[in-house]
Amino acid sequence: RCCNSEATEKSYSDFNLYLGLLRSVGKRFPISEGGVRVRFAWSDSLSVKDFTALLPFMSDKVTSYSITFEQAAVIYNMAVIKAVLGAREPRTSEDSIKRASALFQSSAGMYDKVAQIMEEHPEDCLTVDMQPTNLRMLATLMLAQAQECVYEKATDDGMKSSILTKLAMQISYYYSVVLGGLEALENDGLPFLRLWLAHVFLRKEYFLAAAHFRISIVYKEQIKYGLQVAHLSIANQVLDSPSTWENIEIVSRPFAEQFELIRSFLGKHHAEAKKDNDKIFYCPVPKEVDPLPKHALVKYRAPEDLGKLEKDPFHKLVPYELQQVLLSYTSQRNAEINKLLRSVEEYNDIAKSSLSSMGLPGSILAFENPTSAFPEDIMQKIRIMRKDGGVDRLLADFEEIDSKARAVTSLCKDAAKALDEEEQRDNHARQTYGPNWRRTPSHVLTAQIRNELAKYRGNLDHAAKSDEYVKQKFKANQPLLCQLNGPEEQLAHLVPSGVKDGQAQLCGSSIAQLKHLLGRLDGVVADRVKLHNEVKQREEDDDITDTVSNSDHPEEVVETELLKYEPLRKRLKENMELQDRLMTQISDANTEFTQQRSAQGVENVGERTRVFQQINNALLVYLELKRNLAEGKKFYNDMRNIVLNFKARCDDFAISRRMEADELRGMFSQQAQQQLHPQQTSYSHPPPQNPGWQ
Numbered sequence: 001r002c003c004n005s006e007a008t009e010k011s012y013s014d015f016n017l018y019l020g021l022l023r024s025v026g027k028r029f030p031i032s033e034g035g036v037r038v039r040f041a042w043s044d045s046l047s048v049k050d051f052t053a054l055l056p057f058m059s060d061k062v063t064s065y066s067i068t069f070e071q072a073a074v075i076y077n078m079a080v081i082k083a084v085l086g087a088r089e090p091r092t093s094e095d096s097i098k099r100a101s102a103l104f105q106s107s108a109g110m111y112d113k114v115a116q117i118m119e120e121h122p123e124d125c126l127t128v129d130m131q132p133t134n135l136r137m138l139a140t141l142m143l144a145q146a147q148e149c150v151y152e153k154a155t156d157d158g159m160k161s162s163i164l165t166k167l168a169m170q171i172s173y174y175y176s177v178v179l180g181g182l183e184a185l186e187n188d189g190l191p192f193l194r195l196w197l198a199h200v201f202l203r204k205e206y207f208l209a210a211a212h213f214r215i216s217i218v219y220k221e222q223i224k225y226g227l228q229v230a231h232l233s234i235a236n237q238v239l240d241s242p243s244t245w246e247n248i249e250i251v252s253r254p255f256a257e258q259f260e261l262i263r264s265f266l267g268k269h270h271a272e273a274k275k276d277n278d279k280i281f282y283c284p285v286p287k288e289v290d291p292l293p294k295h296a297l298v299k300y301r302a303p304e305d306l307g308k309l310e311k312d313p314f315h316k317l318v319p320y321e322l323q324q325v326l327l328s329y330t331s332q333r334n335a336e337i338n339k340l341l342r343s344v345e346e347y348n349d350i351a352k353s354s355l356s357s358m359g360l361p362g363s364i365l366a367f368e369n370p371t372s373a374f375p376e377d378i379m380q381k382i383r384i385m386r387k388d389g390g391v392d393r394l395l396a397d398f399e400e401i402d403s404k405a406r407a408v409t410s411l412c413k414d415a416a417k418a419l420d421e422e423e424q425r426d427n428h429a430r431q432t433y434g435p436n437w438r439r440t441p442s443h444v445l446t447a448q449i450r451n452e453l454a455k456y457r458g459n460l461d462h463a464a465k466s467d468e469y470v471k472q473k474f475k476a477n478q479p480l481l482c483q484l485n486g487p488e489e490q491l492a493h494l495v496p497s498g499v500k501d502g503q504a505q506l507c508g509s510s511i512a513q514l515k516h517l518l519g520r521l522d523g524v525v526a527d528r529v530k531l532h533n534e535v536k537q538r539e540e541d542d543d544i545t546d547t548v549s550n551s552d553h554p555e556e557v558v559e560t561e562l563l564k565y566e567p568l569r570k571r572l573k574e575n576m577e578l579q580d581r582l583m584t585q586i587s588d589a590n591t592e593f594t595q596q597r598s599a600q601g602v603e604n605v606g607e608r609t610r611v612f613q614q615i616n617n618a619l620l621v622y623l624e625l626k627r628n629l630a631e632g633k634k635f636y637n638d639m640r641n642i643v644l645n646f647k648a649r650c651d652d653f654a655i656s657r658r659m660e661a662d663e664l665r666g667m668f669s670q671q672a673q674q675q676l677h678p679q680q681t682s683y684s685h686p687p688p689q690n691p692g693w694q
Contacts, residue, residue: 007084015081019074020309026067027319033065034445037656040070044127045080046134046185046193062126063660069124072117075306076129079110083142091152101149101298108142109302111135128185137181139300144174144203146298151207161217168211169294175204198250202259205244209235211292213266216273225276226283232270234289239263322548329544329558336565337539340572344532347576351525352620354583358590361518362613364511378612381619382484388626390485394474397629401467404636405460408643412457415647419446419453422654429661433668439660449650456643463635470628473621480618494611510593517586524579531572538568 029036043061064070086103089096115135118125125131129138151167179200185193212235219227238244240263248256277283318326355361389396423442430437483494544561548554 007081009085012078012081012085015074015078016303016305016307017309019071019078019307020312021314022067022071022074023307024309024312024314026071027321028314028317028323030320031065031067033440034448037065037653038067039063039065039656039660040067040073042069042073042127042130044129045076046127046129063663064124064126066121066124068117068121069126069130071307072114072124072130075110075114075117076135078306079107079114079138079142082107082110083145086142086145091149094153094156097149097153097156101146101153102301104142104146104149105298105301106303108139108146108298109300110306111139111142112300113302113306115139134181134185137178140174140181141178141200143296143298143300144171144178147171147174147296148207150297161214161221163295165211165214165218166293166295167297168207168214169292170296172204172207172211173294175200175207179204195250198247199255201247202244202251202255205238205241206259206262209238209262209266212238213269215292216269220273224283225273225281226285227289229270229273229277229283229285230287230289232266232273233285235266236263236270239266318545318549322545322554325548325554325558326545329548329561332558332562333539333542333565336562336569337535340535340565340568341532343572343576344528344535347528347579348525351521351579351583352617355518355521355586356613356617358587359609359613360514360586360590362611362616363590363593363609364514364518378615378619385481385619385622386485390622391478391481392485394481394622394625394629397633398471398474401629401632401636404633404640405464405467408636408639409460411640411643411647412453412460415643415650416453418647418650418654419449422446422657425661426657429665433664436668437664439664442657446653449653452646456639456646459639463632463639466628467632470625470632474625477618477621480614481622484615484618494615510589510596513589514586514593517582517589521579521582521586524575524582528572528575531568531575535568538565 025031031038041061041063082103086100086107089100089103091097091100112135114130115132118130118132118135128134147167147170151164151171154164154167179197182193182197182200212231216228216231216235219225219231239259248259251259277285419442423446426439426442430441544557547561548557551557
């Protein structure tokens, strides 16, 4: 690509905006070949299609899923724009020279920035122009031109020749570094860079000659005519060497003519100085001179506002790194919540089983209202069950859950099928094209996706076992629940007759004590249910995104936020301790009730107690089933949304890989056609701009 758009300040601003958006999105989404797959294209600016056969590890056009590579490519384009804008400056005024130098230094800084990115991400060095050594070569080329501007201004300002010598030597040094980089590229099979080589070589030689010319002026002022002649001789030799003439033949005619004028100018000065020294001064001319000093007044100056956004449209989206922090918090929080909820269920089961083993509250119900088959509180529970839909509702909920489970399981199978078929296609292509099929194998890219799929399948397997447990619990109580779901007039035959008149009053005190304790236990269980609901609600409302986003230390926020569940743990602990004390008291009171009942000779209550206990337990199971089924429906609804999004990702992955494979096959087909029908490619180069040497 390399700056397809027109090089203007507007296009630079557009690239800078795009860079800022890329950085913002990159913080929030894992854009990569194995993550969110967005394909970016880049055309190599230092390679041509005809010579890619000589570079088996590179291509003149590449695509990448790396957002880091795309950011580097954008900065590269911005560096090109700055360089073009610098070259367009007429440099006919002091301000224009300063602008040109600043633009070249800015370009150099951005090339260096791209080189740093490529060094940190060597896997993204996909093209010739993205190699760090070549990027630094381009950066040095920009510094050379920036230093030229400084030299021009210093010349216009009439600075001392000693200073101009150092500035010119630095320019020559920069160009020598660039020349080495270009020669390495030419050795890699890129002969179209020959024009660049010629220009850089001539500039290197010119500023080397200029440095020796300037220092000759210094020695003339110091009356060191021998050194003056020596340096002028060197300058003249530099510009009159065979290599110089060879390169002059390559560059444009205006460039060559200007260079010839400079050569003639130096030749004339050298001849005059030599003549004066030979006839007048008689100073010895050394065969060798000391190396000339150099001094840089330019440096890498990447813009401070590189990629900065005035307003980030994605600021409300959580950066990817913070997403990992939030995932860590969610994992720890869920573990804590699950522990709390398990303790709630465990103590509910303890209370239920303990009371059942003592025959409570069935034994008490057997003594109440001996003239009625069912106590009123039992009848109220039965009426509530009927109003809810009873057994028919439970059956409908079971059927709905089974349907939802099958649908989610089918989505997982479809997602796995998409991944498997894509991997089969990739393996087949790899076998067909061999080592030429240069793309990441599917099994490497899908490793994380398949782990995610395995997790979902594990969740579904665990849910299926829980569903089966709930079904067995329902089947064990279904006959009695069906009977309780029938007409009220048909319930009387379920319960044996009550105790004889007067017998209930004989155990009144112990029954009252038991009912009081059971009432307190109901309150404890109700508090625990309330705590359960509070925990679930807090989990639903728990969102620390803003807190984490606004913190400089998000890990500390996680630790602090987890502490808010400590009061709930404390309340649950106190609740469980209270239940333990109450169960001890209930056990003692039930023993007293049993002894009192035996001492008074109360009879005919054993069967009635057992039946009431079964009815009470069945009604409790009904409430548990309602809660279990509601949680099951919510689970499968949530899983459906999660797996649906997951399947869409798998489908998108498979489609993008298929398109990528089709492009590769098309490229192979095109290469085969070119081998069958080769064409000779000619290259044309626009004449270079007048370098404007002073």
